[in-house]
Amino acid sequence: MRIGVAGAGTAGLVTAWLLDPCHEILLLEKRGDLGGNARTVRVGAGDRAQYVDLGVHEVSDQFALWARLVRSVGLGQDSLLSVPASRTLRHTDGARPYLVGPHTPEADRGREVILGPAWDALGCLGREASRWEEEGLGEEVTVAQASDWTTLNAEMKHDVVHALPASVFGCGIHDVAHLAARGVGGFFAAAQPSAQEAASMHSLRGGTQELARALAGQLNTAEVRLRAPLHRLESHSDRFAMVEADGRRHLVDAVVLAVPPYAATAALQSLAGCTRLRSALDAFTYQELVYAAHLDPFGMPENRRHWSTTNVTVHDGWSETTLWYGPGHDADVFVSQITHRGTPRRQVARAAFRAPLPTPAAHWARRRLTEHSKEGLYFAGAYTRTLDSQEDAVASAVDVASDLAPESPRLAQLTTLCQEA
Numbered sequence: 001m002r003i004g005v006a007g008a009g010t011a012g013l014v015t016a017w018l019l020d021p022c023h024e025i026l027l028l029e030k031r032g033d034l035g036g037n038a039r040t041v042r043v044g045a046g047d048r049a050q051y052v053d054l055g056v057h058e059v060s061d062q063f064a065l066w067a068r069l070v071r072s073v074g075l076g077q078d079s080l081l082s083v084p085a086s087r088t089l090r091h092t093d094g095a096r097p098y099l100v101g102p103h104t105p106e107a108d109r110g111r112e113v114i115l116g117p118a119w120d121a122l123g124c125l126g127r128e129a130s131r132w133e134e135e136g137l138g139e140e141v142t143v144a145q146a147s148d149w150t151t152l153n154a155e156m157k158h159d160v161v162h163a164l165p166a167s168v169f170g171c172g173i174h175d176v177a178h179l180a181a182r183g184v185g186g187f188f189a190a191a192q193p194s195a196q197e198a199a200s201m202h203s204l205r206g207g208t209q210e211l212a213r214a215l216a217g218q219l220n221t222a223e224v225r226l227r228a229p230l231h232r233l234e235s236h237s238d239r240f241a242m243v244e245a246d247g248r249r250h251l252v253d254a255v256v257l258a259v260p261p262y263a264a265t266a267a268l269q270s271l272a273g274c275t276r277l278r279s280a281l282d283a284f285t286y287q288e289l290v291y292a293a294h295l296d297p298f299g300m301p302e303n304r305r306h307w308s309t310t311n312v313t314v315h316d317g318w319s320e321t322t323l324w325y326g327p328g329h330d331a332d333v334f335v336s337q338i339t340h341r342g343t344p345r346r347q348v349a350r351a352a353f354r355a356p357l358p359t360p361a362a363h364w365a366r367r368r369l370t371e372h373s374k375e376g377l378y379f380a381g382a383y384t385r386t387l388d389s390q391e392d393a394v395a396s397a398v399d400v401a402s403d404l405a406p407e408s409p410r411l412a413q414l415t416t417l418c419q420e421a
């Protein structure tokens, strides 16, 4: 079969990689680069150059599929960095943070760890998130409906339980109560805080785009077209025509839409029998996000003894992060969300994103996409599953490949390895 894949983010690339040994693949990508929300920039020159991520930057050590994928594409153990997931929380106007979580025992000899009520509230969020998962809480239940947080005062509920997820999704702090609890909790359930040492996250030494490039490097026969946005899909007897923005047409037997929902709905505009699919895709809502990499300590606490890997500043109803690439790096490099605050003085790179929010309506939409599926048309992407994560992006590609190429040796490699884990 000839299969067209639109979108070269993690989901599209993994789909193409899984199908490549069994089918003829055409991959269309709108941008001039691979990776989608994985955007790595090189900061500095020569031996002192560092790779920093403006978008996807870390994965949980619970992401089994992702870890197996990294191994399968030949990125060895030395490609992975283990990063302590320490957190500082502070108000923009407060000199002293109200939370400085532990980092590593060695680093903490020079740091001032501040626990107290905010630490207890973080523990409460982790426990509730684990309970939502263990009890299989319905994916349409909101954060406000899932827990009453009676053990916390209003300040801790706002500044921790709502501010931390808001910093992950980029939405307003008050919007978190209306997000789906499972879509939020997945980011906090695995990270039960220990007062001695932060949980460890993984990142790729060469940045997360390294995985995208490794996947593309292993495509044998696939044709990859960059700066080639899919404009629309048309029916062509029992095949599909993928029409690019410049009018170029490609005939394929099946299509995998691994683009964000707003791009999928646009592509389906003139395809008959897709009204219900389009209304499902239209139910997603988005958050615009802007990130900058910089060399000045914009967004960091004044006192270096309060610096963590993730530093969250609560301000004006928003909470925004600054990631610190250190210690362990040659020079201090930072990546900040700057959607609702000023600009760093020594900015070296910048990128904008549009991310779907985990709302109850998104859950409804996912169910409709499955119920109204159309023969030969597939959807892949983190948004088709509960968590907007690397793991769910890979899992969505595995789902599609299980249908289109159950015999794929790469699929067997990923899923068998996963069962062994």
Ligand SMILES: Cc1cc2nc3c(=O)[nH]c(=O)nc-3n(C[C@H](O)[C@H](O)[C@H](O)COP(=O)(O)OP(=O)(O)OC[C@H]3O[C@@H](n4cnc5c(N)ncnc54)[C@H](O)[C@@H]3O)c2cc1C
Binding pocket: 006, 007, 008, 009, 010, 011, 012, 028, 029, 030, 031, 034, 035, 036, 037, 038, 054, 055, 056, 057, 058, 059, 228, 229, 230, 231, 258, 259, 260, 263, 289, 291, 353, 354, 355, 380, 381, 382, 383, 388, 389, 390, 391, 393
């Ligand atoms: C700022 C940010 C930070 C994140 N950080 C993390 C993190 O640290 N860890 C984590 O696990 N997850 C993180 N995520 C979640 C991230 O979205 C997923 O991990 C994953 O990268 C999603 O992959 P995807 O392929 O589903 O979508 P995308 O990465 O959005 O890929 C979709 C692709 O489709 C392309 N496209 C769009 N329109 C068209 C068109 N018309 N034709 C052709 N191509 C088109 C886009 O250019 C893009 O390449 C982050 C998300 C954002 C926005």
